[in-house]
Amino acid sequence: xxxxxxxxxxxxxxxxxxxxxxKLFLVQISFERLQIVARRSxxxxxxxxxxxPHVLQKPTAIFEGLRMDVDEDQRxxxxxxxxxxxxxxxxxxxxxxxxxxxxxxxxxxxQDRIAYNWRWEKADPDEPNLPLNHQGRxxxxxx
Amino acid sequence: MTAMNHDQFAAYMLKLxxxxxxxxxxxxxxxxxDCIEFLIAPDPFYAERVDDLVTVYYSQDTHEIIGSLLKGVxxxxxxxxxxxxxxxIEILDGSVKLEHIFLAQLWATEAQPNSIKTLTYRKLIAIxxxxxxxxTFACV
Numbered sequence: 001x002x003x004x005x006x007x008x009x010x011x012x013x014x015x016x017x018x019x020x021x022x023k024l025f026l027v028q029i030s031f032e033r034l035q036i037v038a039r040r041s042x043x044x045x046x047x048x049x050x051x052x053p054h055v056l057q058k059p060t061a062i063f064e065g066l067r068m069d070v071d072e073d074q075r076x077x078x079x080x081x082x083x084x085x086x087x088x089x090x091x092x093x094x095x096x097x098x099x100x101x102x103x104x105x106x107x108x109x110x111q112d113r114i115a116y117n118w119r120w121e122k123a124d125p126d127e128p129n130l131p132l133n134h135q136g137r138x139x140x141x142x143x
Numbered sequence: 144m145t146a147m148n149h150d151q152f153a154a155y156m157l158k159l160x161x162x163x164x165x166x167x168x169x170x171x172x173x174x175x176x177d178c179i180e181f182l183i184a185p186d187p188f189y190a191e192r193v194d195d196l197v198t199v200y201y202s203q204d205t206h207e208i209i210g211s212l213l214k215g216v217x218x219x220x221x222x223x224x225x226x227x228x229x230x231x232i233e234i235l236d237g238s239v240k241l242e243h244i245f246l247a248q249l250w251a252t253e254a255q256p257n258s259i260k261t262l263t264y265r266k267l268i269a270i271x272x273x274x275x276x277x278x279t280f281a282c283v
Contacts, residue, residue, distance in 0.1 A: 010144075011144050011145075012144075012145050012146075012147055012152065012155070013144050013145065013146040013147065014146075014147060014149070014152055015148070015149075026146065028144065030173075030175060033173060033175075034156065034159060035159065036169065036171050036180075037156075038156060038159035038160040039160075039164055039166075039167070039169075040166060040169075040182065040185050041163075041166060041185035041186075041187075042160055042163055043185070043186075043187050044185070044187065045156050045157065045159065045160040046153075046156070046157075047187070048156055049152060049153040049154075049155070049156030049157060050149075050153050053149040053152055053153070054149070057149070089187065089203070090187060091187065092185050092186055092187060092204075100189070100203060103189055108176065110175055110176065112175070114175040116173055116175040116176035116178070117173075117176055117178065117180070117212065119188065119189065119190045119200070119212075120187070120188065120189040120190065120203070121189055121190050121191070122189065122191065133192075137192075
């Protein structure tokens with residue numbers, strides 16, 4: 001197994017919508033994480049490059065506060081989850097396809113406004129714009 | 144820090160992926176999320192939460208388990224080291240094999256032997272072991 005690269009605290013900044021003011025604010029993504037994702041596949045590279053910015057700016061919902069203790073930021077409140085349905089999904093080779101049916105895309109942002117994880121998840125069958133079990137997972141829905 | 148608009152960011156990512164290297168299984172610790180992301184295949188994936196520690200990644204193509212996200216790992220390892228002193232022995236210079244984290248969590252839960260949760264953990268232990276998945280972080 002390839003060892004992880006050394007930690008480098010360099011960040012890229014992207015616009016995201018602030019659910020409170022409705023204006024844009026800057027979210028950061030670590031360069032190290034982007035490098036890791038870019039080494040995986042062209043599909044995951046395109047997910048990060050095209051879908052993550054889309055969901056941060058045009059979410060169908062934003063949740064705040066994760067209910068699970070382990071999920072909660074040790075410094076207190078403020079974890080946010082941006083949820084959206086992108087226009088495309090991407091195969092391993094980077095080919096664009098329609099979004100996966102009955103799935104939503106989530107981007108997790110921490111208290112320091114750092115987007116640290118993003119992924120597809122199953123959607124709530126009754127509210128297909130929202131993730132499965134969203135009522136039990138998040139403390140508050142902001143939009 | 145570098146601010147980018149969406150077009151610049153997309154172009155930056157595509158450039159970062161050139162030339163596209165062959166995929167290698169990885170387990171990487173992310174301090175921003177205090178999480179370890181473990182992936183053994185380049186497939187696109189979807190995630191399903193197992194419990195408050197583990198979220199499993201399933202291939203969108205095969206629906207097989209191809210990885211996982213472990214959240215709150217620093218606290219988990221500290222807690223386990225206090226609860227099970229033997230766990231501390233498995234942490235060498237801040238490096239811990241993922242199979243030990245999965246096994247520690249499995250032992251600490253009350254899941255039935257044939258439950259989906261137990262079977263999922265057993266699968267994760269098997270693929271972590273097969274891929275010699277190790278992550279390094281300040282855990283104790």
